[in-house]
Amino acid sequence: MRTVSRLTQRVERIPFIEQEDYSLLFVLPGLFVFAAFMLFPVLYLVGLSFTDAAPANLFAGEGSFAVLTFGEATFVGLKNYTDVLADPEFWNSFGVTWLYVATSVALKLGLSISVAMVVTSDRVRGRRIMRSLIILPMGLPAIFTITVWRSMFSSADFGLINQLFEQFGAEPVAWLSTRWPAFFAYNVTEMWLAYPFMVIITVSALQDVPEELHEAATVDGAGFLARFIHVTLPSIKRPVLFAAILTAAASFQQFLIPFVFNQGGPARANELIVVYGYREALSFSQYGRGAAISLIAVVFIGVFMWINVKRGKLADGVSDE
Amino acid sequence: MSLLSTVGRKLVEDTRNVLLTPVEAARDIRYTVRGVRNGEIPPTDPLKTVGATVGALLLVLLLLFPVYWILQAALSGTGASLYSSNGLSLLPEDPTLQPFIWVIGDLVVPAYNVTVDIPLTGQSLVFSTPELTFLDASAHGVDRPSQFKHFLWNSVTVAIPTVIISMCLIVPAAYALSRREFIFRRKILFLYVLMTQVGGGLGIALLIGLYAIYVQFGLNDSKLALAVYYAATAVPFNTWLLKTYMDGIPVSYEEAAVVDGAPPWRVVTEVIIPLSTAGLATVLIFTFLTGWTEFVVAQTLLTTENYTLPVGLYALIDEYSIPWARFSAFALTFATPIMLVYLFAQRYIEGGLSFSGMEG
Amino acid sequence: MATLRVDSLRKEFDNGRIVAVNDLSLDVADGEFVTVVGPSGCGKSTTLRMLAGLEQPTDGKIFIDGEDITDVHARSRDVAMVFQNYALYPHKTVRQNMAFGLRMSTDLSSDQREEKVRETAAMMDIEELLDDKPNALSGGQKQRVALGRAIVREPDVFLFDEPLSNLDAKLRTTMRTEIQRLQDELGTTSIYVTHDQEEAMTMGDRIAILDNGILQQVGSPKHVYQNPVNEFVGTFVGSPAMNMLDVSVSTGDSVCLTNGDRFAYSLDGPVAQAVADAEVDSARLGIRPEDVAVSREPAESDIRAVVEVVEPIGSDNYLYLDLGESFIARVAADIEPTRGDTVGVQFDESDIHLFDTYGFSILSEKETERSPVTA
Amino acid sequence: MATLRVDSLRKEFDNGRIVAVNDLSLDVADGEFVTVVGPSGCGKSTTLRMLAGLEQPTDGKIFIDGEDITDVHARSRDVAMVFQNYALYPHKTVRQNMAFGLRMSTDLSSDQREEKVRETAAMMDIEELLDDKPNALSGGQKQRVALGRAIVREPDVFLFDEPLSNLDAKLRTTMRTEIQRLQDELGTTSIYVTHDQEEAMTMGDRIAILDNGILQQVGSPKHVYQNPVNEFVGTFVGSPAMNMLDVSVSTGDSVCLTNGDRFAYSLDGPVAQAVADAEVDSARLGIRPEDVAVSREPAESDIRAVVEVVEPIGSDNYLYLDLGESFIARVAADIEPTRGDTVGVQFDESDIHLFDTYGFSILSEKETERSPVTA
């Protein structure tokens, strides 16, 4: 009896905002908007992937609502999925994509950490200005930068990179028309696109490394390399890991670089998964199939993120111990 | 209000610091030289500093080389191409600022007539403000400057609602996720981290679906609708980011405010928000950037008169040729504000990204 | 001005797995200054936070001026709290920090608030800091501002959570007297939590000793110092700590305490009676360092001990004797044996404390005062 | 095992705008334990960091065992440092933390390192913590590990930078004796920086007092306590601080100190002579709280003072008297006047300290010891 009355009394007297579960209300608007814009299209995509949608039938109905109900496209069950999974091009694309994720993330991490170390080094004067200069690429639209890099990687003898090669006496390389040079070019470009974000995160992380740890290690007799391995790296591990996971997902979904460079060529050899999907969907006008590919890609990237988020405990916060 | 004045003061301070950098550097050099001369500082010491700085500069130059390459093209004037068969030249042959003038166009504050009625006399005074011309494009041989200012206006009117809407969605959610324990909290957090990237490249089909929905609701060609879309895509990552930042703010500030008698909303406005400045600045810039460089959705949803800068940039290209000089000048003009903003917001961003709360 | 009463307060955490505060009852008279002291994790902060309304008690009630405020929201209680890390709003100036509570909990006009802040600042001698941000202040200044922020609201009760523990030793002493002076002047009922027993002793009208969430003893500092109810209180209060020795008790014709083969100490008078009444055969003997008399030339009847360490603290010397683990004698600065010297040790029967094997005081007839006194 | 010599060390910051350490010279004998004490910002840490090699001196030289190591890199100096906030590597286990220095600076095999770590851990009583991460440890345990990490390397010199200031009072005392015990055992030359004069006094073979980057006095704790060379040292060392009173000096037929209309104090003997020789007409009189004798019934010749506050600390009482601002007398616990009582105050001529208006001791003939002693 007493507990009950006290409980009701408490409910009355404490403003609702303090009651923990009502706090969900704060999160819902964002969640709702996000779901409306991201989840709905995903559902649409799921629907599309079970049809034989193509421009001819998808747009056949009257008005835009018909598009939402897939026009006159017909239900084909899992055919799109089985087709895709049976396509050797898909598996090539799949393999190249993961390889690309591995190499580009390694490169991005290496570059960003080195750059971040340099622009936070005590010895370097004008660090702040340098830091704001080097993030400039972040302000340029990706498609622009990629077009520019495409020009630098021109296979022609007078392509910028080839000219630089020439300065050092090397033979010009047919960058975009041979498989691995093209793959390399993708990686370099990806690295350049992603480094500003990664450097920002790494710089923040580096500035949080307690100076005393470095000093303790110095007094303990550790040289630069040992300090880097034993103090710096472990201290920046979590933020950098976080950035790495994000950027891995970005690499996985890279579309513009291969597309602008050589459409995932030569001969579809470097077709990253999104390019593959795009090509299937648009060049060959098979939206249903394209949707299936997109979804397969999403599932893989989702699983990849899920594993990493779990393992890196990224969803945990301080109050969760 | 006080927040604004704080920001203003910080800006002034930063500007002064930036401007005083040379003075400080000169002092530094004098001191070092004297030290070396007196044998107090071993000569290797300044050499190391110089070496490190030069090395860092080289690295920065190397990283920014593509940007320089673009700039070079922009300065080369019409006919410039990034594919030059004339051999490697690091300086434009006869540099011209014309492409930039073409981008910026006239900078003219038109004349206004200010009319002041003088009471009782029935007369009025008319002041004419002079027309202020900062830059007259036609004087530099540019007859028809780009629509940069128009696109800029569009971009700004998309970016500002984006920032406002996303802030409204993100801040309360981040606060709740950081401070309260409620059902589904961990699930939502998890979903958000997961969705920070997965949402991205769903491809063209997603675009079709999205476009169809927009049209269904009559929202296409609405800059506001585009802003809502950008805000939605910005929600997961930025909510999570801000939440992480807020985790690092000691709870005792809130408790102090509560004991001081502050109602919950005052706690938020007077304590939480001001204390999260760094995190908020970071999120602000990230949400701003979301829309600032986005191209595909903007060009699908908007009609020509509402084109944002990236779409405007792309409209410069036709099927067969890229006017590299103007194209590059446009892109660079477009990117510079980001760099300036970063220069001044640097300490907030670097503080706001420190993941101080991440150590679980 | 208010009385404060706490009635069998209990606080559990983690669904009852942790009992932070257990059945705590306390009466604080109007204007009294009670210090709460105990080792880390004993529940001091939890208690204070319940008083402030920041934690909801699991059980028990809290009364201010006789009114049950257990379920009143923190915001509506008229208490002010000073936090360990000051919790000054870093983005507000000192003036704004101080005025904040007034803005929130009163409907004073801006001028009136300004006036009050000025007055309080004058009292705290921080007038010239009013326009600074907290980050620009030194530790002591911050502490002053934090106090000022609490004082300006003129609350019913002040709550202090280890307000001085972030200051250095010197400043701590200064601020200590400052707080005492203020409390004298204002006469506001105050609860002051600290883990530093010296602070608790010097500042409190009464001192409450907590251990493991349980209230051990409440009383005036001197009373507690002289009559600890149990071994915990005995060793916790006083610095250096009370020396403890295991003794076996023989209650034949004379009551005698024997410490292994080191010494046998015969009791008589009321102490002997009390020991005999307790009917124990082993006990812990407590003796405070300053009650250990040391002579350089051991007399026949003296207990002999070897000096292990001599620690000069300027005014006195601490001698570490081999009678027990860190057995300390505090002697005058001019008694300076060297390491390894054998000295004679004596202690007065009236200075002896005896605890049974459960830690409770055997000489408990001394324990008279347990009800609150009003100052 | 090594001697340490510091020769007119100077450190400037901000291109000479800040002089953190100014012309500091110090000789430390092999195995000696020197504590460096001073208020916050006086340059203690900077000095220590120069010894460790973490800062490059602007001027001056540092010798270890007679060898000039001023330009030797920190990594190659055989010193170990214990940091204020422990600076344990958070991602390494205690074992790895301790072994790290060995891995870096010696070429011991993994087994040998393991063996050494085990031994040291046993000595520090942290064996069962070896596999924990620092975050799982309590403050005291962390401190032990930090010490262990320094000890295991068997360096020439130990450097301690306020290693105990993050611990609570109780733990501080325990760790204090622990460090002393260790240093006794190991006999390693040590420099120990602290801002807590009590810590400095009790721990150091010698104590060096720094103020404003300048070395004020070096000597054994007791010597410094009794013969402060200037007012700063006098008031800084000892707790509660030395009471200071402004007096005017009249050197007629008899030397007499007058404090306004409160008292006149005639001197004779060597002190009078010294004062007369100094030819000053005003001075600051210092008297330590424990040297102030208080009688409840003021005799005719006594200085009269009113009691403002009585602060019991258990073993003694502190009486705040109205003779000056926080003028404290430390009296036995049984002298308990109440507030407002008038008491008689006396002090012995031999306990008096006198400083001239620049703060320097007038009775400087007492100042004999300035050169280092070896313990």
Next chain:
Amino acid sequence: VGVEEQGTDADAGGGESSNGTDSTTEEPAGSATAWYGLSDTELELREDIIAAFNEESSHTIKGGNIAEMQDRTTSAIPAGQGPETFQWAHDWVGDYYERGFVVDQSDELSVDLDQFTSAAAGAVQTDDAIVGLPFSAETVTLIYNADIVDKPPETFEEMAASMEAYHDSANGKYGLAMPFNPYFISGIAQAFGGRYFDPESDPVVGLDSEETVRGFEFMLDNLVPYMPNDPGFEPQQATFAEGNAAFAVNGPWYLATLNDSDINYEVTTFPSMDGGEFTPLSGIKMWYFSKAMEEGDVDATAGREFIEWFVTNEDHLLTRAEEQGHIPVLSSLAGSDDLPGPVRAYSEAVDQGIPMPTDPRMSDVFAALEEPVVQIFNGSQSPAQALAGAADEARSNWE
């Protein structure tokens, strides 16, 4: 000038959504949207022309420079958000008509198709429907640098000799600059009688025919060695525009770039090869009647009137020819002496070539050909191999 710019600006920004069928207003003045994707050099003239029309007519045309025409039209038109008309080459005629993106307006037209060259007239029709009106043609032909080559080559041998004489890739000098993609090389690929795609013949796909293979082999042997190593449009055109190539194969859109540079260029016809005639695919630029015209309201009228005016206005067409090298397809202008020399040369080239088939399957053929062409250029596949693959790919898309 700034004022003028602002004027168009306000004009463009102020309008309401264009497809509102506001029948309550009596005013016959409609307003229509026209989309085009032009480079900024062409854009100025286009805006001037539209302004001129708006001046003359009671109707209003709002121009829109679109970045990705295909993406925009495929998403906007079915959603009812498309413009009244858009400008593109005629290769979408079949496909878009099939999808219902463009509509037949033959009943409404007041312009007779006879006014245009036959190729142009044919290009805008599919299944007897007229889905737009043509205004210029485009194709590729040979251009030479008159500072390097004295006179137009009469025979391919002459041309080869000139290329050989000038070519020195180590020093950035090339014999020929020709973007190596299906469209630009079509003249040579089809020179020996091969056809990429011919809906009239059997088999319709001629990619793997002996003749086509021969065309590719010819290029591989005689042209590719003199070309910069990057098949892309940009590098190839830049090489010639910078004066580093003796010859170029390019279209009329290129003339604007060349006029900007100080190259002393001449446009000519591609010399006949041994057993082969240069047979490029030609495209017709046209204004499409987009789906929004279906309703037949005033806005549609506005759009149609604008198109009719645009395609028949000789003044403007001439200006376009003079300033930007557009090849008019209005019979009265085509081949006329009023045209500047280069444009006349192109005009002749158009006659040499064959119009791009309007069959919707054409785009699939192009898609299938794109990659193999690059393969051939790189030498990673032989023409026969690559083209067989391309043909299979194209056919497989229709099953």
